[in-house]
Amino acid sequence: xxxxxxxxxxHGGQYIPETLMNAVIELEKAYNHYKNxxxxxxxxxxxxxxxxxxxxxxxxxxxxxxDLGGAKIYLKREDLNHTGSHKINNVLGQxxxxxxMGKTRLIAETGAGQHGVATATAAALMGMECVVFMGExxxxxxxxxxYRMRLLGAEVIxxxxxxxxxxxAVSEAMREWTSRIDDTHxxxxxxxxxxxxPTIVRDFQAVISKEIKEQILEKEGRLPNVVMACVGGxxxxxxxxxxxxxDKDVKLIGxxxxxxxxxxxxxxxxxxxxxxxxxxxxxxYFCQDEYGQIAxxxxxxxxxxxxxxxPEHANLHDTGRAQYVPVTDDEAVNAFEYLSKTExxxxxxxxxxxxxxxxxxxxxxxxxxxxxxxISGRGDKDxxxxxxxxxxxxxx
Amino acid sequence: MSKIVEAxxxxxxxxxxxxxxxxxxxxxxxxxxxxxxxxxDLIELGIPFSDPTAEGPVIQGANIRAxxxxxxxxxxxDMVKEIRSExxxxxxxxxxxxxxxxxxxxxxxxxxxxxxxDGVILPDVPFEEKEEFVDAAGAYGVDFISMVAPTSxxxxxxxxxxxxxxxxxxxxxxxxxxxxxxxxNVKDLVDKIRKVTDVPCAVGFGISTPQQAKEMSDISxxxxxxxxxxxxxxxxxxxxxxxxxxxVKNMKSAYxxx
Numbered sequence: 001x002x003x004x005x006x007x008x009x010x011h012g013g014q015y016i017p018e019t020l021m022n023a024v025i026e027l028e029k030a031y032n033h034y035k036n037x038x039x040x041x042x043x044x045x046x047x048x049x050x051x052x053x054x055x056x057x058x059x060x061x062x063x064x065x066x067d068l069g070g071a072k073i074y075l076k077r078e079d080l081n082h083t084g085s086h087k088i089n090n091v092l093g094q095x096x097x098x099x100x101m102g103k104t105r106l107i108a109e110t111g112a113g114q115h116g117v118a119t120a121t122a123a124a125l126m127g128m129e130c131v132v133f134m135g136e137x138x139x140x141x142x143x144x145x146x147y148r149m150r151l152l153g154a155e156v157i158x159x160x161x162x163x164x165x166x167x168x169a170v171s172e173a174m175r176e177w178t179s180r181i182d183d184t185h186x187x188x189x190x191x192x193x194x195x196x197x198p199t200i201v202r203d204f205q206a207v208i209s210k211e212i213k214e215q216i217l218e219k220e221g222r223l224p225n226v227v228m229a230c231v232g233g234x235x236x237x238x239x240x241x242x243x244x245x246x247d248k249d250v251k252l253i254g255x256x257x258x259x260x261x262x263x264x265x266x267x268x269x270x271x272x273x274x275x276x277x278x279x280x281x282x283x284x285y286f287c288q289d290e291y292g293q294i295a296x297x298x299x300x301x302x303x304x305x306x307x308x309x310x311p312e313h314a315n316l317h318d319t320g321r322a323q324y325v326p327v328t329d330d331e332a333v334n335a336f337e338y339l340s341k342t343e344x345x346x347x348x349x350x351x352x353x354x355x356x357x358x359x360x361x362x363x364x365x366x367x368x369x370x371x372x373x374x375i376s377g378r379g380d381k382d383x384x385x386x387x388x389x390x391x392x393x394x395x396x
Numbered sequence: 397m398s399k400i401v402e403a404x405x406x407x408x409x410x411x412x413x414x415x416x417x418x419x420x421x422x423x424x425x426x427x428x429x430x431x432x433x434x435x436x437d438l439i440e441l442g443i444p445f446s447d448p449t450a451e452g453p454v455i456q457g458a459n460i461r462a463x464x465x466x467x468x469x470x471x472x473x474d475m476v477k478e479i480r481s482e483x484x485x486x487x488x489x490x491x492x493x494x495x496x497x498x499x500x501x502x503x504x505x506x507x508x509x510x511x512x513x514d515g516v517i518l519p520d521v522p523f524e525e526k527e528e529f530v531d532a533a534g535a536y537g538v539d540f541i542s543m544v545a546p547t548s549x550x551x552x553x554x555x556x557x558x559x560x561x562x563x564x565x566x567x568x569x570x571x572x573x574x575x576x577x578x579x580x581n582v583k584d585l586v587d588k589i590r591k592v593t594d595v596p597c598a599v600g601f602g603i604s605t606p607q608q609a610k611e612m613s614d615i616s617x618x619x620x621x622x623x624x625x626x627x628x629x630x631x632x633x634x635x636x637x638x639x640x641x642x643x644v645k646n647m648k649s650a651y652x653x654x
Contacts, residue, residue, distance in 0.1 A: 005524070015493050015520045017450050018555075019545040019566060161456060162447060171449045178450070179570030181547060278493040278520070279447065291468050292498025293446040 006195020009318050010276075011284045011311030014194040019178045027185075028196040030101045035203065040100065047092045051125065052082045054089075054207065058215035058372070064342050064362075071225065071365035073358060076212050076374040078236060079347065085377030086208060086236040087118035087189060093204035095122035098185035105129040105184045109173040111138055111166035111232065112303035112350065113145025114377050115189030120154035122187075130154035133172045135165040138302045145381055163296045166232075166306045170280055190233025191310035194281030198310050205239025212372055213243050220370060226361070228253040229374040230353040231324060232268070232304035234313045236376035241322060251323070254313060255353040257299035258326035268297035270309040271317050271324035279307075284314040300329040300389065303350040303377075331356040333389055336379060348377035349386065398539050399486045399514045400561040403438035404596040408651055409562075409618030410435060410609065411598055412625050412644060413490060415442035415458035417467030419633045421475045427629070430641030432483050435648035438562075438598075439483070440517065440620065443472055443491035450519035452573030454623040457630060469499050473507050480512040488515035488541060488561070493529075501532035508538045515539035515561045523555050530558075544589060544597075545569075546580040552588045562596040563589055565616060567603065573623045575602030583615045606650030613651060621647065 006012050014024060034040040048054040057077040065073045078086035095106060106123050108130070110116030116132035123130035132149055136158040139146050149156050162168040170193070177186040191198045191205070209227070216224055227244055229237035231254035244250040256269040267273055270285050277286040279294060287295035287307040299305040309324075316322035332349055335356035340346045347355055354373050362371060379386075387394045403409045412431050416424050431439055444462040448455065476487070489508070496504045496518070508516070515538060521529055523542070530540045539561030544552055546569055556563060565585055567578045586597050599612040600620030609619040628643055629636040 014522060014524050016522060017519050017545070017566075018522045018543045018551075019547050019569060021522050021524070021545075021551060022547050022549060161453075167447065171447050174449050175452075175571045181569065275498075278497050280449070281520075286494070288494070288498060290498070291470075292494040292496075293463060294494070 006199065008312045008315035011282065011314040012195055012198060013283050014281060015278050015283065016194045016281045017178055020181070023177070023181045024194055024196065026101070031097060031196055031200050034097055034100055040096065044093055044096055047096065048089065048207065052088045052092060053080065055211045056080050058212060058219065060219070061343050064339070067342060068359060068362040070363040070367065071369040071371045072367065073362060074216065074224070074370065074372045075345065076208060076240065076372055078208065079345070079351070079375045079378035083118045083121050084380070085114040085118065085348065086205060086239060087115045088121070089207055089239065090189065090201050090204040090235060091115070091118040091122045091187060094185065094187045094200065095126050095128065098187065099126055099128070101185065103183055103185040106187045107131045107133070107173055107176055107184055108187045108189060109166065109169035110134050110189065111169070111305060112301065112348070112381065113138065113142040113149065114303060116154070116156070117145055117148050117152070119187050120149040120152035123154060124152045131176070132156050133159055133169040133176070135163070135169050136160050137164040138166065141302050141385055142381055166302065167294065190235040191238045191312060192233040192280060192282060192308060198282070198312055201235055202238045202242060202312060205235050206242040208236065208239035208374060209241060209243035212240070216370070216372065223247055223250050224370040224372045225365070226251045226253060226371045228255060228354050228357060228371065230255045230304060230350045230376060231309060231313060232257065232306045232350065233308070234310040236374055238310060238312055240374040241316070245321060252316065252321060253357065254322055254324045255327045255357045256324055257301055257304035257353055258328045259298040259300070261328055262326045266298040268299040268305050268307065269326040270307065272326045274307070282311050284311045285309055300332065300385070301349045301353065303348070304353065325357055327353040327356045333386055335359055336382070336386055345375065346379035347375045348379045349382040351376045352379070398537065398561055400438065400488070400539055401596070403486050404562065404617050407437065408613040409437040409596070409598055410644070410648055410651060411438045411440060411618055411620040412436050413440040413442060413620060413622035414625060414629070415444055415455065415462055416472045416475065417444060417462035417465055418458040418626070418629055419461060420465055421467065421471060423634050423636060425475060425479050426637035427640050428479055428483055430637045431644055432485055434641045434644040436485060436644060437618065438485055439487045440490045440622070441472070441487055443469055443489055443495050445492040445495050448492060450571055452571040452623060454626050454630070455572050458626045469495060473511055476511045476513060486514040487512070488517055489513055490517040493518055493520050496529070501528065505533045505536040505538050509536035513538065515541050517541045517564060519543065523551065544585055546585070552585065553592050556589045556593045556595070559593055559595045562598050562617070564620065565597050565599045567599050567601045567612065572601055574604035578602055578608065582612060586616050606647050609647050610650040
């Protein structure tokens with residue numbers, strides 16, 4: 001889907017300081033070499049299967065299906081992966097690639113902490129140094145993940161600049177990369193940033209839709225009507241969509257974090273409230289003011305609390321191939337509780353945004369239609385925050 | 397030939413940077429007068445951006461202070477309009493791609509021309525992405541300033557060949573901010589540039605002392621000083637203009653003492 005300049009329609013590109021240009025060119029060359037290298041692919045598949053626990057299950061949510069009384073609902077259980085989210089798929093790929101490139105140090109940004117934990121895990125496994133940048137606000141919201149990263153041997157640097165959330169962590173990781181390139185790979189966690197990151201991360205996450213396709217064909221003998229996932233930068237969503245893009249009858253739905261609502265300033269729904277811009281290495285849609293200043297976005301979910309969206313999603317929106325819908329904090333929290341009580345599965349608050357939209361549309365669909373929801377991560381990390389949201393103060 | 401070249405005519409250029417609206421636009425105007433009076437040959441005006449990814453903490457702070465005051469791109473054009481007749485040296489904007497893109501490329505560069513801005517420096521627009529900016533800027537005779545970094549290596553010839561105005565040599569890895577020493581072989585970068593173009597080269601990132609400014613301008617065509625000036629503004633606020641003037645005077649006298 002990427003053209004030669006790393007563009008998806010008008011989106012994408014490489015809007016980064018000159019200092020980093022040779023680093024991304026070197027990365028692109030290395031990736032183009034190793035992605036077709038049988039030995040690299042054998043090693044990566046072994047890591048994904050033996051270490052991360054792939055393939056992940058496609059689970060028929062029978063109680064939820066019956067309760068909602070409409071479409072048949074399947075859950076793609078990325079929450080069952082090692083480290084508890086889909087982030088490990090990309091991280092194992094990038095860490096292996098970095099190692100082949102002779103890098104000895106990984107740096108990463110993280111929002112909810114899931115990507116940071118996955119990167120710290122891969123670094124521990126492969127004997128690499130690891131530094132994770134995390135907004136100070138998020139280190140408070142996700143204190144358990146900060147501890148996990150440190151336990152895994154990573155250094156966590158709290159970022160106090162700007163809104164002290166994911167966007168500031170990305171900015172700081174980029175700044176760090178410009179100061180130390182030789183031994184360091186920036187392990188970007190989403191399908192965003194300068195080319196080739198949106199393509200590399202997409203390819204490593206595409207295993208999600210590859211498996212969904214095989215599994216649903218085996219279970220149902222046909223493709224689903226809808227596949228859906230939550231979208232911040234958009235890595236689990238592009239992974240969920242990718243192998244269905246050419247299957248025009250499969251509807252693709254991305255669920256954005258609307259925070260307190262898209263008619264308020266406390267939102268992170270980029271497609272629904274943003275406009276075209278250039279930031280963090282890419283041309284895409286961003287929440288911003290009329291002078292191009294990036295907006296201080298808000299969502300209860302630290303992982304979706306980002307003012308932009310990956311360039312391939314921006315293009316899927318432009319072409320109408322995918323639909324992007326806003327889901328509020330309230331709806332997501334209700335869905336978090338609903339899936340826990342109905343199926344005994346505690347989803348990440350990020351993933352709960354997708355569950356919330358499924359709760360809305362499943363009853364409007366017929367019983368012979370199929371929805372697949374990607375549960376991008378597990379929700380243990382969110383329990384304290386959701387308890388607080390409900391007015392209950394628990395200590396982790 | 398653009399006005400920027402005048403800054404380098406038979407002299408080493410001293411190029412100070414200041415973020416517009418830090419602490420307010422009236423002070424910025426006073427600082428601009430001081431910069432010129434004390435020998436600035438070209439002035440870089442920063443348009444603040446919410447997320448300046450190429451800046452270290454000092455200039456990040458200036459951006460935040462200016463934006464907290466509600467400074468907009470239109471306010472800055474108005475300020476330039478008011479002061480341009482007094483400031484005779486060339487002036488260029490330093491900002492980020494989204495500030496110009498969101499304003500509207502054509503509208504932005506038309507206003508640059510209208511208000512006498514001579515060039516634009518965009519640290520997040522490398523050679524590969526410059527075309528749409530260069531085209532829009534060129535239509536109004538505004539120079540798009542190219543940057544060369546210590547990591548540019550085989551890219552230098554390609555960048556230098558298409559450079560206009562002057563070439564901004566990034567002295568060090570990392571972001572803007574003062575450094576006690578500059579370890580890059582800047583002379584080597586200049587030599588590589590010289591092989592393909594005679595467009596002047598000025599060195600920036602990390603220069604804070606008269607000694608550093610002299611060293612860098614000796615091996616190139618000029619020195620750019622940002623964070624060291626912004627730190628004075630941070631310290632003295634509205635009283636900064638006279639202190640900035642004093643600082644620039646010291647820098648310039650180092651140029652002469654050879």
